[in-house]
Amino acid sequence: MNRLRKVxxxxxxxxxxxxxxxxxxxxxxxxxxxxxxxxxxxxxxxGCSLIATGIISFITSIFIFNSNEIKEIINEWRLKAIYRxxxxxxxxxxxxxxxxxxxxxxxxxxxxxxxxxxGQILKTKSMEGIKIRIISCNNIEMxxxxxxxxxxxxxxxxxxxxxxxxxxxxxxxxxxNRSGCHISLKFQNSYPGFSYLKIDxxxxxxxxxxxxxxxxxxxFEFQGNGNGGIYLNEYFNTLWNNENICSDDIGF
Numbered sequence: 249m250n251r252l253r254k255v256x257x258x259x260x261x262x263x264x265x266x267x268x269x270x271x272x273x274x275x276x277x278x279x280x281x282x283x284x285x286x287x288x289x290x291x292x293x294x295g296c297s298l299i300a301t302g303i304i305s306f307i308t309s310i311f312i313f314n315s316n317e318i319k320e321i322i323n324e325w326r327l328k329a330i331y332r333x334x335x336x337x338x339x340x341x342x343x344x345x346x347x348x349x350x351x352x353x354x355x356x357x358x359x360x361x362x363x364x365x366x367g368q369i370l371k372t373k374s375m376e377g378i379k380i381r382i383i384s385c386n387n388i389e390m391x392x393x394x395x396x397x398x399x400x401x402x403x404x405x406x407x408x409x410x411x412x413x414x415x416x417x418x419x420x421x422x423x424x425n426r427s428g429c430h431i432s433l434k435f436q437n438s439y440p441g442f443s444y445l446k447i448d449x450x451x452x453x454x455x456x457x458x459x460x461x462x463x464x465x466x467x468f469e470f471q472g473n474g475n476g477g478i479y480l481n482e483y484f485n486t487l488w489n490n491e492n493i494c495s496d497d498i499g500f
Contacts, residue, residue, distance in 0.1 A: 264306040271298030326474020330466065334443065334454045337467040344447040345369060351379040353484050355436075355444035357394070357462070358384070358413020363420055374429035382421070383487060384414050386435035386499040394440055397458040411500065418498045434494040436487065443467075444480060451477040 274295030278288055321327075331337040345352070345366060352373065356362070359382075363370075374380050385391055391410040414435070421433045443462065445452040453476075454467030470476035487494055 264302045266302075267298050267305070268302035271295045271300075271302060274298065324474065325476040326471035327468065327476060328471055329469040331454075331469070332466060334463045334465055334467045337452055337454065337469065338463075340469065341445055341447065341450070341452050342366065344450045345373075348373050348378055348447050350448050351446070352381070353444070353446040353481075354380075354382045355440075355442070355484065355487075356382070356384060357391070357410055357440050357443075358417050360413050360416060361463075363417070367420065367424075370431065371424050371427070371429050374424070374431050380429075380431045381484075381488060382417070382431065382433045383484070383494060384417055384433065384435050385410075385437075385440045386414065386495070386497070387437045387439075388500060390437075390439045394456065397456075398461055399459065414498065415500075434488060434496055435498055436494050438493055444484060446472065446477075446481060446484065449473065449477070451480055453480055 272295070274291045277283075278292045278295065283291075329337075329340070331340075342365075346369065352370070370380060388411055391414065392407070395407065395410055418433065421431050424431055441456050443454045443456065449472035451470040451472050452467060453470070454462075455465045456462055457465050468476070470480070472478070472481065
């Protein structure tokens with residue numbers, strides 16, 4: 249309903265309505281008896297043409313309006329891409345990681361695969377002065393629930409596997425900082441329902457849906473200066489600074 253209201257407020261729609269009305273008036277005049285044949289034919293021909301043109305233009309304007317509305321939403325949110333899986337997203341985010349200049353923010357669970365592939369780059373970037381912040385999860389019950397949620401056809405991950413991944417992440421960060429890095433790590437006590445990666449002005453967000461492994465979930469890419477990037481960046485900072493949810497202590 250709101251879309252139709254917007255369409256009818258469009259000046260082009262008003263022009264289409266006027267065109268159809270003129271066509272109807274000309275067609276109705278043709279009903280008058282005693283009109284010369286030439287005038288009758290002209291009025292009927294032009295009238296029907298105007299009606300057809302107005303209707304076609306109106307229908308076309310609806311599709312154009314919808315297309316423009318979608319473009320406006322994409323531009324406001326600065327949506328750059330939608331990936332079918334996080335694995336596809338990683339191919340793009342890895343390029344930005346190699347070129348990082350200012351900051352890297354991450355929300356994840358254990359990051360074992362990521363650290364195996366890009367751990368050295370994170371260390372290098374940290375030593376170059378790039379600010380790196382990571383939020384993991386230290387709620388054992390939530391981690392256990394996530395393990396169950398990733399169950400596919402009854403194939404549940406080993407009990408305690410995610411807890412071990414978090415411990416390995418904590419150990420990796422401590423070792424990296426002993427070698428000269430400055431990587432900040434915190435742990436949230438809430439359910440890890442999504443993953444987040446911000447590299448400078450590039451923002452990646454992916455869901456952690458039940459029954460799907462993390463890397464099999466869809467993901468979005470936003471530019472940092474759009475509604476999407478700003479919203480997620482503000483959320484990360486709020487989460488990072490909330491002592492009731494995030495802490496420096498792994499707790500196990």
